[in-house]
Amino acid sequence: xxxxxxxxxxxxxxxxSATLVRRGGERLLFDCGEGxxxxxxxxxxxxxxxxxxxxxxxxxxxxxGLPGMLKTFALRGRELPLTVHGPPGLVDLFSxxxxxxxxxxYRVELVELRPGDALDRGDFRIAVFPVRHGISSNGYALVxxxxxxxxxxxxAQSLGVPEGPLFGSLQRGDPVVLANGxxxxxxxxxxxxxxxxxxVLSGDTRPCPSVLEAxxxxxxxxxxxxxxxxxxxxxxxxxxxxxxxxxxxxxEAQVKMLxxxxxxxxxxxxxxxREARALFPETVVPRDFDIIDVRFPERGGPRLVKGGALGxxxxxxxxxxxxxxxxxxxxxxxxxxxxxLAVGGDPVGAxxxxxxxxxxxx
Ligand SMILES: [Zn+2]
Ligand SMILES: [Zn+2]
Numbered sequence: 001x002x003x004x005x006x007x008x009x010x011x012x013x014x015x016x017s018a019t020l021v022r023r024g025g026e027r028l029l030f031d032c033g034e035g036x037x038x039x040x041x042x043x044x045x046x047x048x049x050x051x052x053x054x055x056x057x058x059x060x061x062x063x064x065g066l067p068g069m070l071k072t073f074a075l076r077g078r079e080l081p082l083t084v085h086g087p088p089g090l091v092d093l094f095s096x097x098x099x100x101x102x103x104x105x106y107r108v109e110l111v112e113l114r115p116g117d118a119l120d121r122g123d124f125r126i127a128v129f130p131v132r133h134g135i136s137s138n139g140y141a142l143v144x145x146x147x148x149x150x151x152x153x154x155x156a157q158s159l160g161v162p163e164g165p166l167f168g169s170l171q172r173g174d175p176v177v178l179a180n181g182x183x184x185x186x187x188x189x190x191x192x193x194x195x196x197x198x199x200v201l202s203g204d205t206r207p208c209p210s211v212l213e214a215x216x217x218x219x220x221x222x223x224x225x226x227x228x229x230x231x232x233x234x235x236x237x238x239x240x241x242x243x244x245x246x247x248x249x250x251x252e253a254q255v256k257m258l259x260x261x262x263x264x265x266x267x268x269x270x271x272x273x274r275e276a277r278a279l280f281p282e283t284v285v286p287r288d289f290d291i292i293d294v295r296f297p298e299r300g301g302p303r304l305v306k307g308g309a310l311g312x313x314x315x316x317x318x319x320x321x322x323x324x325x326x327x328x329x330x331x332x333x334x335x336x337x338x339x340x341l342a343v344g345g346d347p348v349g350a351x352x353x354x355x356x357x358x359x360x361x362x
Pocket of ligand 2: 057059133204
């Protein structure tokens, strides 16, 4: 769920970095740019008591939303502990932020993570990999464990396994013994194990071998797409990527879908998408409140759901009545560019306003 897709500064249509990953009952927030709590309030899920936040690095556009959100939770009397993860420097950052948010009603646990670290969550893990952004920065890969193979009903029936709890045992990988004493192994009724899903979030970065490695074969790669090709040099100087560079990496990594975010306020979105799609067609450039539904490969793989995170009262609003709210579209969708609302539009974006300079070293 994309809550903020702008780089460095918010625009009228895009908040700074914040991405919520939901899986079953889990909610993991990756980066928390300024205004993230309000983006959550406007979304269909609301400002829920997020249990865990993962920061990619300590440029202000990635954490300024934390003090305000932490304070709001305290004003509401939150008791559920909050864990904040981030690269080394997290404890220092919080000793400074503490003066802003003051005393809280709940415990905040700080966990500094280094590249190579991994958090085991049972049926998935969160692996930390290095990126290239000029300061201490973490990329995060969410990697599901292998799933058991497909259950072969005919095979089970022909072996005389009665429908019911024994099916479940076999599906979980446990052998069963039938009433006649015959033992049935899971391998007799299950197909080959199927891979789990993998989502890779690069954060701000240059394209680099460690991102390529982490992204290899991923279902979804969410990558820095700050600049267009006309600003290749600036991308290099500021530790960011052009959309074409990200697309080349995605192609080499053979990901199923490339998601470009952290757009400089010089761009509206369509031009970023166009340049990337010329090299890697399965690219999307979401707007705030768009969702990527990461389905299993056999169910169609990842797809973009435009405006999928909008709250009821806000249906269609960020699309300005242009009527695409809630529309479903896969990566192979309309293929439209300039008139494709999912890749931008941004009719009142910050381009040129007040002469704000584009990002330098955020
Ligand atoms: Zn940034
Ligand atoms: Zn940065």
